[in-house]
Amino acid sequence: MAVSKNHSAEAVAELLAAGHRHFGENRVQEAERKYPELKRVYPDLRLHLIGPLQSNKVRQAVAFFDVIETLDRPKLARALAVEMKSSGRHLPCLIEINIGSEPQKAGIAPNEAAEFLALCRDLGLRVEGLMCIPPHDQDPVPHFLALADLAQRLGLSRLSMGMSNDFKHAIACGATEVRIGSAIFGSRA
Ligand SMILES: *Cc1c(COP(=O)(O)O)cnc(C)c1O
Numbered sequence: 417m418a419v420s421k422n423h424s425a426e427a428v429a430e431l432l433a434a435g436h437r438h439f440g441e442n443r444v445q446e447a448e449r450k451y452p453e454l455k456r457v458y459p460d461l462r463l464h465l466i467g468p469l470q471s472n473k474v475r476q477a478v479a480f481f482d483v484i485e486t487l488d489r490p491k492l493a494r495a496l497a498v499e500m501k502s503s504g505r506h507l508p509c510l511i512e513i514n515i516g517s518e519p520q521k522a523g524i525a526p527n528e529a530a531e532f533l534a535l536c537r538d539l540g541l542r543v544e545g546l547m548c549i550p551p552h553d554q555d556p557v558p559h560f561l562a563l564a565d566l567a568q569r570l571g572l573s574r575l576s577m578g579m580s581n582d583f584k585h586a587i588a589c590g591a592t593e594v595r596i597g598s599a600i601f602g603s604r605a
Contacts, residue, residue: 418436419439421440425450428450437461444480465481468488471495488511510544512548512549513525515562516550550577564590577594579597580596
């Protein structure tokens with residue numbers, strides 16, 4: 417997945433012309449500004465939401481994105497379930513796991529993941545995998561291995577982990593999608 421936050425629609429168009437189809441954005445509004453025309457020209461473009469989702473943006477997010485990777489709290493799960501039912505857009509979701517148990521970081525604690533997954537399933541959400549952002553000042557490998565182990569125990573097949581600096585390790589640990597920003601687009605302003 418090419419992460420296009422802070423980069424222009426023109427930069428994204430170059431990748432689309434080269435055959436790339438999966439893109440990630442952190443903010444609903446930035447995606448809504450950048451992508452409408454690109455989605456029209458490339459109907460098979462798939463846009464992943466990889467940033468925090470506020471409850472008041474759920475309607476726009478479900479209408480505009482194709483995958484929600486940051487399902488990270490019960491309130492959001494409930495809001496997404498209501499919106500997906502009423503819109504008929506049952507998007508695949510990934511649960512964001514706070515794999516390093518960092519107090520300031522979003523995500524479900526690893527030991528609460530099973531319970532949260534059960535809640536999401538009860539609500540009718542299509543949960544297909546897990547996503548994480550490991551602590552930036554630590555070796556990511558133990559965290560990637562922990563996420564892969566958790567996904568296997570939960571019976572989930574999709575693993576979104578790895579960014580520009582660590583994607584090779586993530587792939588070796590079983591990532592099924594890596595989220596690459598600066599290594600594709602260059603550094604962000
Ligand atoms: C920005 C971002 C990325 C891409 O980061 P790079 O280091 O530029 O590859 C990946 N995942 C998330 C959640 C991001 O916010």
